[in-house]
Amino acid sequence: MRSWAVALWIGLWAGALAAPVELKVNLRVGEAPLEWGRVYQTPMGQRYRIDLLKFYISELALVRPDGKEVRVEGLALAEFRRGGPTQGVSVMRFEAPPGEYRGLRFDVGVPRELNHLDAATQELPLGVNSGMYWAWNPGYIFYRLEGTAFLGGKEEKWVVHMGTDAFRIPVRLHDLQMRRVRLEVPPRGTSLVLNLDVGRAFLPGPNGAFLDWQQPRLRQLHGMSPETAMVMAVVYYHMLSAFSLAR
Amino acid sequence: MRVGRWLLVLVPLVLLGLERPPVLPHAPAPDPRALVPRVVPIPPDNPQTPAKVELGRRLFYDPRLSLDGKVACASCHRPEFAFSDGGNPVSVGVFGREGTRNAPTLTNVAFRRRLFWEGRSPRLELQAVGPLTAHHEMGMEPEALARRLSSIPEYARAFQEVFGEPPSLKNVAFALAAFERTLLSYNSPFDRFVAGDDRALSPAALRGMELFFSERGDCFHCHVGPEFTDDEPRNTGLYTVYPDVGLARITGRDEDVGKFKTPTLRNVALTAPYMHDGSKKTLREVMEHYNRGGEPNLNADPLIRPLGLSESEVDDLVAFLESLTDAQFISNPALLPSR
Numbered sequence: 001m002r003s004w005a006v007a008l009w010i011g012l013w014a015g016a017l018a019a020p021v022e023l024k025v026n027l028r029v030g031e032a033p034l035e036w037g038r039v040y041q042t043p044m045g046q047r048y049r050i051d052l053l054k055f056y057i058s059e060l061a062l063v064r065p066d067g068k069e070v071r072v073e074g075l076a077l078a079e080f081r082r083g084g085p086t087q088g089v090s091v092m093r094f095e096a097p098p099g100e101y102r103g104l105r106f107d108v109g110v111p112r113e114l115n116h117l118d119a120a121t122q123e124l125p126l127g128v129n130s131g132m133y134w135a136w137n138p139g140y141i142f143y144r145l146e147g148t149a150f151l152g153g154k155e156e157k158w159v160v161h162m163g164t165d166a167f168r169i170p171v172r173l174h175d176l177q178m179r180r181v182r183l184e185v186p187p188r189g190t191s192l193v194l195n196l197d198v199g200r201a202f203l204p205g206p207n208g209a210f211l212d213w214q215q216p217r218l219r220q221l222h223g224m225s226p227e228t229a230m231v232m233a234v235v236y237y238h239m240l241s242a243f244s245l246a247r
Numbered sequence: 248m249r250v251g252r253w254l255l256v257l258v259p260l261v262l263l264g265l266e267r268p269p270v271l272p273h274a275p276a277p278d279p280r281a282l283v284p285r286v287v288p289i290p291p292d293n294p295q296t297p298a299k300v301e302l303g304r305r306l307f308y309d310p311r312l313s314l315d316g317k318v319a320c321a322s323c324h325r326p327e328f329a330f331s332d333g334g335n336p337v338s339v340g341v342f343g344r345e346g347t348r349n350a351p352t353l354t355n356v357a358f359r360r361r362l363f364w365e366g367r368s369p370r371l372e373l374q375a376v377g378p379l380t381a382h383h384e385m386g387m388e389p390e391a392l393a394r395r396l397s398s399i400p401e402y403a404r405a406f407q408e409v410f411g412e413p414p415s416l417k418n419v420a421f422a423l424a425a426f427e428r429t430l431l432s433y434n435s436p437f438d439r440f441v442a443g444d445d446r447a448l449s450p451a452a453l454r455g456m457e458l459f460f461s462e463r464g465d466c467f468h469c470h471v472g473p474e475f476t477d478d479e480p481r482n483t484g485l486y487t488v489y490p491d492v493g494l495a496r497i498t499g500r501d502e503d504v505g506k507f508k509t510p511t512l513r514n515v516a517l518t519a520p521y522m523h524d525g526s527k528k529t530l531r532e533v534m535e536h537y538n539r540g541g542e543p544n545l546n547a548d549p550l551i552r553p554l555g556l557s558e559s560e561v562d563d564l565v566a567f568l569e570s571l572t573d574a575q576f577i578s579n580p581a582l583l584p585s586r
Contacts, residue, residue: 120372120417121292128376128417129389135377136363137497159382166499220382224499226492 018095020189023060025078026246027053027086029199036082039150042202044210047150048158050198053080054132055143056125058114060106062096062183063174070096075110077125077132088193096185103174103181104192108239109142112165134163137223142168143239145201149213158219160201160211160235166224167236171243181245193246200242205234285473287357287428293372293421295428299409301585303426306419308584311395312379314386315341320378320423321584323350327577329514330354330430336525344383347491349525354513354576357428360478364523365494366508371424376416389416432513432576433473437567448570455567458560466537466564468550475512475571481548482506484541485522493523505546514576516569530568534561 027034029050039047058075076092109115114126119133119140127133132141143162148155162169173194175181183192204210209230213219221228221235289295306312310319323338324330330353332338337346348364362368363377378384379392387395396402396414406414409422437456439447448456458464471477480494482505494503507523521527527536538561540553556564576582 118370118373119376120370120421128373128420129393129415131380131389131416133373133376135368135373135375135380136365138367138369138373157382164497223497225496226499226501226504227496229499 017097019098019185019187021094021096021185022090022189022191023057023076023092023094024088024191024193025091026088026193026195027080028195028197030197034086034198036084036086040199042199042211044202044204044212046202046213048147048202048213049150050145050147051082052146053144053198054078054141055108056110056132056140057092058107058109058111060092060094060104062101062104062185063176065100065102065176067176069105070101072096075114075125077130098185098187101174101183101185102176102179103172103183103245105170105172105174107168107170109163109168110140115139115165134161134223137164139163139165145198149219151213156213156216156219158211158213158221160221160232161223162221162232162236162239164223167232169236169239171240173243173245183245195244195246197242197244200238201235203234203238205230205237207234209234211235285358285433287431289428290370290372293424295425296409298405299422299425300429302405302409303422303424304582304585305405306423307426311399312385312387312392312419313341314391317341318385320375323378323384324353326583327517328352329432329517329572329577331518334519336520338384340381340384341386344386346383348523349520351510352514352518353427353430354432354511354573355474356430358474359476359511361508364507365497366478366480367494367497371427372417372420375420375423375427379416379419387416392416392419430576430582432573434575435513435573436570438573440570449566451563451566452570453567454560455563455565456570458556458564459567463554464556464560464564465550465554469509469548470512476509478508480506480508482544482546482551483522483537484544484547484551485526485536487542487544489544491524502546505544512568513571514573516572517577530565531561534564 029040034050037049039049041047055078056075057078060072061069063069072094074094078089078091080086080089110126116139119126119128124130126140130140132144134141141161141163143160145160147158149158173181184190202211207230211218211221211231211234217227218231221232224232307320310317310322312319318341323332325333327333332350336349338350339345351364356371362371362374368374368377379387380389393413393415396406396419402414406412406418410418412418436447436452459466469477469479469481480503482493486505489505492504494506495501516530519529521530521533527533537551538554538556541547541551
């Protein structure tokens with residue numbers, strides 16, 4: 001009888017300590033849900049279609065009202081392909097203590113200590129079978145966005161492969177100061193839903209530089225290459241604010 | 248001074264010779280692999296087996312590994328050109344998409360410490376992922392490649408036998424790496440000369456060899472050792488402004504602009520055109536570039552300077568480079584497509 005009570009007590013405590021949380025993502029272009037196959041237009045007037053998006057989420061943490069963090073181990077690879085869902089897509093599951101939070105933070109990328117291990121020895125979501133390993137540039141592509149540009153009567157493929165340690169994207173969706181963000185994790189668990197505006201990659205930068213697919217060299221945007229670094233920096237700058245919490 | 252120069256020539260040759268089994272002059276040409284004294288480094292997680300090498304060979308020559316079904320590894324690494332791209336400055340991948348760099352030879356690639364022109368891939372198993380997935384090379388996604396190979400019964404069976412699991416990008420890369428480690432070439436006239444055949448090299452090639460290993464010709468500082476490379480990245484003053492920034496593409500550092508890995512010179516006469524972009528059509532053009540001291544470039548290696556070689560000396564150097572050709576390597580049935 002006594003052991004029964006102890007087990008029940010432990011069970012109740014465990015439930016209180018860990019509620020299931022699912023992180024979901026909505027893909028947006030501006031305010032509207034992304035539609036595969038639809039032709040969009042950049043602010044600079046170039047027409048494009050999105051064909052593929054994959055990115056890593058790591059270093060996730062929920063932020064308590066006192067500023068302390070509940071850190072989540074591990075990383076996830078979010079994948080969006082033509083024909084697949086774009087709204088409410090589950091990208092990560094974890095457990096967190098029930099309670100009130102002032103938001104969350106995570107990185108789009110792979111932590112340095114994992115990014116430079118031998119990819120041939122790593123398993124999914126890392127490793128060579130992930131489709132994110134960067135063979136000529138040891139490490140992983142953190143954010144892989146690919147599509148088609150419509151230039152006059154011509155279709156041109158373009159890629160944005162953001163990676164290398166310098167281009168890990170810190171996403172900070174918490175607010176302790178103004179208290180505008182409030183997340184509740186009830187004991188039964190919850191879903192946290194993020195919006196990702198993929199169209200922000202195509203906004204011009206403060207310096208006027210933008211992803212101009214008329215220039216063939218900008219159709220292949222890779223890592224830190226000085227040939228394209230200015231535009232990659234612009235994309236990175238806009239990616240910092242591409243995620244938001246869905247209301 | 249003369250003695251000093253010969254020491255510079257002889258010391259590396261003696262060191263090379265020490266590693267090699269004796270071969271009688273004028274003996275019938277042995278199997279090239281018999282001349283290979285070096286132990287091929289095999290990574291513990293990818294042990295070499297005959298079945299894996301055979302699978303790697305089949306994959307190497309199979310265009311079904313590419314998105315449009317038209318591009319094999321061997322499309323750009325053709326055996327008759329010492330596994331380089333035979334006259335093409337840059338290679339053409341799926342759907343006619345053109346690359347930006349010259350496909351390097353795979354001669355003795357098992358010994359490369361660094362791979363790709365920037366030299367930033369540490370092993371063959373990882374390097375192979377690059378061309379298999381690159382948009383302008385073979386353009387395959389891991390899932391699509393696995394699906395396609397799994398649908399081919401002989402591959403499904405072979406992967407099960409070799410790896411105990413279905414085809415995957417990783418296993419494809421491992422099998423290709425196993426095959427690539429058999430691309431060994433040590434039966435050139437130069438190798439035979441080092442092994443004791445005094446008549447293996449022509450007089451011009453002998454003079455060229457002396458220049459090659461001298462401070463005047465100054466080739467051997469970078470094209471060093473039995474592999475004729477130290478695998479280090481260098482700016483050779485090919486351009487004043489490099490359209491392709493080389494190593495800086497990865498490091499982002501100004502001082503790395505224009506740096507590319509020093510290539511091996513084995514079978515170099517078969518691998519034209521030259522340089523990372525295939526911009527030099529002949530060995531003579533390359534020699535003339537180095538003899539001039541290259542173009543002005545702040546990052547140029549300090550060894551790049553006008554050499555002051557005469558026309559006939561340039562010819563001699565070319566003759567020596569031609570003596571690094573291993574005719575058996577390109578006709579070895581074990582390295583060609585299986586029948």
